[in-house]
Structures are given as C-alpha cells and as structure tokens.
Amino acid sequence: MGAVETAARVEGLLAVHGEALKSVRELYADTTRPLTGERFRAFMMGMARHAFSFRGVWLTDSSGIIRHEIVFGAPAPPLPAGIDIDTVQALGLGRAARRGYETQSTQISASGPTFAGEPGFIILEPLYAGDRFLGFAGGSITSGTILRNLRPYRSGAETGILLLAGMDTVVAVEATEPASTRSNVYRAPVRVPGGGTWDVAVTYRGPDRNTRLLLWGTGLATLSALVVTLLHERRQGVRLAERSAELERLSTELLRANRAKSEFLANVSHELRTPLNAIVGFTDLLRDGVYGDLSPRQVGPVDRIASSANHLRQLVDQVLDIAKLAAGRLEVHAEPIDLRPFVLDVVSEVEMLVSERGLNLSIAISSALPRVRTDPMHLRQILVNLLGNAVKYTPSGGVAVRARLVTDERERPERSRTAVDGLSVSSSGNHADWVVLQVADSGIGIAAADRERIFGEFEQVGAGPRGDSVQRGTGLGLAISRRLARLLGGDLTVESELGRGSTFSVWLQAERESEA
Ligand code: ADP
DSSP states (O other), X not given: OOHHHHHHHHHHHHHHHHHHHHGGGHHHHOTTSOOOHHHHHHHHHHHTTTSTTOSEEEEEOTTSBEEEEEEOSSOOOOOOTTOBGGGOGGGTHHHHHHHHHHHOSOEEOOSEEOTTSSEEEEEEEEEEETTEEEEEEEEEEEXXXXXXXXXXXXXXXXXEEEEEETTEEEEXXXXXXXXXXXXXXXXXXXXXXXXXXXXXXXXXXXXXXXXXXXXXXXXXXXXXXXXXXXXXXXXXXXXXXXXXXXXXXXXXXXXXXXXXXXXXXHHHHHHHHHHHHHHHHHHHHHHTTTTSOOOHHHHHHHHHHHHXXXXXXXXXXXXXXXXXXXXXXXXXXXXXXXXXXXXXXXXXXXXXXXXXXXXXXXXXXXXXXXXXXXOHHHHHHHHHHHHHHHHHTOSSSEEEEEEEEEOOGGGSOHHHHSOOTTTXXXXXXXXXXXXXXXXXXXXXXXXXXXXXXXXXXXXOSSOOOSSOHHHHOOSOHHHHHHHHHHHTTSEEEEEEETTTEEEEEEEEEBOOTTTO
C-alpha cells in the first residue's frame, strides 16, 4: 500500500470517528428526558457499530468534568469519575479543549498516552445547542487500532509506516530491514478533522546488494547496447554517405569518360578523313589515267583500293557522326521544307542503284502535304541510309517511298506522343500534327527479336562472313538515323515481317499554319 492510499485510509478513519462524535449532540436534543449513563451507553453502543475504532468515548459537562464514559474492547482502568479535562494536561487535552471551545470545531489532541494508558490520541468534539455550550464528547483512538485498520491493506513490500502529527509520532511501524540497505520513502498528507494535517511516510525495501548489482548490470548492458547500436548506425550512415559520394563521383567520371571517348572518336575520325580523302582522290586520278594508263594487271588492284578506301571513308564518316551526336556537337539548322521536291531529289541519287538491282521504285507524296520543319541535311542522310538499306536487303520486288499527314493521336509512336527527348528542335512537347515519311521494301524483313536491336550501334542481323566489306555495311546507319530523327524532334520506327519486307517510318513535325 502506498503512502497516498495509507493517508486516504487514515483520513477516512478519522473523518468517520469525528462525525460519530458529532452525532452525540442528539442525546441533548430530547430535553424531556434526562441524560443518564444508561442512555449514553445505549447510544454509544449503537454508534460503535459504525465507528468501531474508538477505544473509549466520554462526555463532559459544560464545566469540563467527565460525566459519562464507555470503554470498548479489553477492560482498561476506568477514569476516575468526575475528573476535569484540564487535569489531564499530559494529554495536551486542555489546549485542544480550549481551541475547540473557542472555534466550536472538532479538535485532535497531541498524541501520547490516552486515558487507558495506551499510546494514541483523542478526538474532541465541542457540543453546542445554538450558542449554548453543553460540554465535550471525546473519543480515544489507539495507535494499535490504527495499525489494525491498515493491516489488511498492507502488501508486505513496505518496511515501515510512520504517521506523524507535526513532530509527534502517532503510529510507527518499525522498518525491519538492515541499515545497509537503502529504502525508498514516500510521503503523503492526511487531513484531520478540525483542519490541520498529519503526514504519512511509507518506506519500501530498497533493492538488496545482489538486486542492485543486477540492476546496475542490466542498466550498463542496455546502455552499452544503445551505444553500440548508435555507433553502428553512425558508421552505416557514414558508409552510406561515402558510397553515395563514390557513386556520384563514378557517374561524373563515367559521363566525363563517355564524353572524352566521343571527343576522341570525333577527333580521330576527323584526322582520318584527310588522308582517306587523299587516297580516294588519288585513286580516282589513277583510274582516270591522269598519271598514265594503267596496265590491265593494275586495274583490278586499283579498283579494290578505291572501293576499300570508299568503305573506310564511309565508316569514318559514320563514326564521326555518332561521336558528334554522342558529344552533343551536331548542330541542327531547322527550316520549313516542302517534302515532295525534297524526296524526289534524294531518290534521284539512288535511282541508278535501284534499277541496277532490277527493283521497282515508287514514290507517293501528295503535294498537298503541309511542309515539315527539319534540318534538310540530316533528313537527307536519314533518307539515303534507309533507301540504301532497302535496296541492300531487297533481293526482288521493289522499294516505295511515301509520306502522309498523321492527325490521329493514337497512330503516333509512343515516343512522339510524349515530348521528344529534350533534344527536340520544337519548343513544344505536344506537337499537333506529324508527317510520316516511309521507306517500304519487299525484302528479307526483320525478325521481331531484332527490330529494336538494329537501332543499336554496330548492330547487324546475321552479320555473315566478313569477306565482302563493302556489302557488309557498318551497323551504324540506323543508329545514326534514329538519333538524327530524334534530334530533329521526331523519331524513326520500323514495322516488318520476316520474308515479306520492312517499312521504316521517319516522324517529322508538320509546320504549323501560323508558322508557315
Ligand atoms: P548496316 O550498315 O549493316 O546496314 P544499319 O544500321 O543500317 O547497318 O542496319 C542494321 C541492320 O539492320 C542491318 O545489318 C540489317 O541486318 C538490318 N536492316 C536494316 N535495314 C533493313 C531492311 N530494309 N530490311 C532488312 N533488314 C534491314
């Protein structure tokens, strides 16, 4: 039982007994009957059923002389009849009586030996009928009684209970623990009848040496675990920060390396172009007989030199393009272009090649098409590449070039539907209309698995024997074409069926009415 509960129980006990004494006033209410010892006794026996902790109760007359007395429980030496309250100075009762008389309120004596000689205290109730002082009702309560009242509620954990009225001890249950063990003391105030407070102090057994050691140990272990965890977390955090810094460094390095590679390729390719141009130029001069006629034996090798040098120059040109694209060094000069004359002009370049292979060539571009906004040089490069591939991979049948306006949102490729790539020449991401320029062939077609792959750098389908380098190609054409198409704000896509032919579509932004 804690100090607060103990205090509450003592407070309750005092209040009940205080009220019981007040009820004695009823004895005087009936003025028709004299207040005999018998009536007093009968009344007190009834009252004791509610306020059963009184050791004894007595009644004085208005002059303070004790007239009636009743002792409960074991017999105790009765008070000498007629004793004056002031004569029991030792109990401090005189002072309490005077205060009670003056304030007309319940008083509690200092603690000490009660009338029966047992330690305890007395509750003193001044009795008044209106302003008329009738006398005192007093009741003694022993320390033992208080203890007995508290006993059922004790848990056993408390080693001592101390009830203090100012400096006086009312009840003391000795702490039995050895002095070496520390106790925990809890205090609570007790309101006593008539005002004023007592104090309750309950002491609990402090942990013994072993328990204390155990508690210390547990505390230390918990603290160490906490410190270790904290350190671990900190180290993790530091490691994480280091790793992310390292990643950042690596990614910048990678970007830098990639750019350096592209720059290097661009520079080297550029350096290669000059001697290659010389080789091609001088070979042409040789073949044209500028340096004298070639002997029949020399014609073959010189032709081989010419074709190899041309292939090499094409390769270098493409590497240069891809390097420039990667390094973001390729410039775009967009302008409005009338597609029909533009395509006719480009197609005329490959016409010879097409007819040499015995293929049909058809062109279907309406002159009513809106103009497109693009860089003609780059578009030409794309178209030449697509036409070259179409001829190269079409053994029989024909090649068709067509263009149409696409207004249906759903028809556009995924990439064109969203903003294109950040490199778009168009400032607006949601361009209204597109013109799709298609190169279709009836050639070998491309398997579904290869349809995306062929747009990668150096990607070829079934690369075949490395004999004829001119026929073999470089595997860079489509990679460059797609990058260029995207750089122009559009895209390059393919539809194909193996053995039936392929259709490559270049998506171009239609010039807006207001811009035209
Ligand atoms: P290459 O120099 O090899 O032609 P490209 O990048 O232009 O390089 O093409 C990559 C590959 O895509 C080619 O090797 C070929 O396998 C395939 N390809 C390109 N165009 C066509 C086409 N019209 N029909 C069938 N396959 C094609």
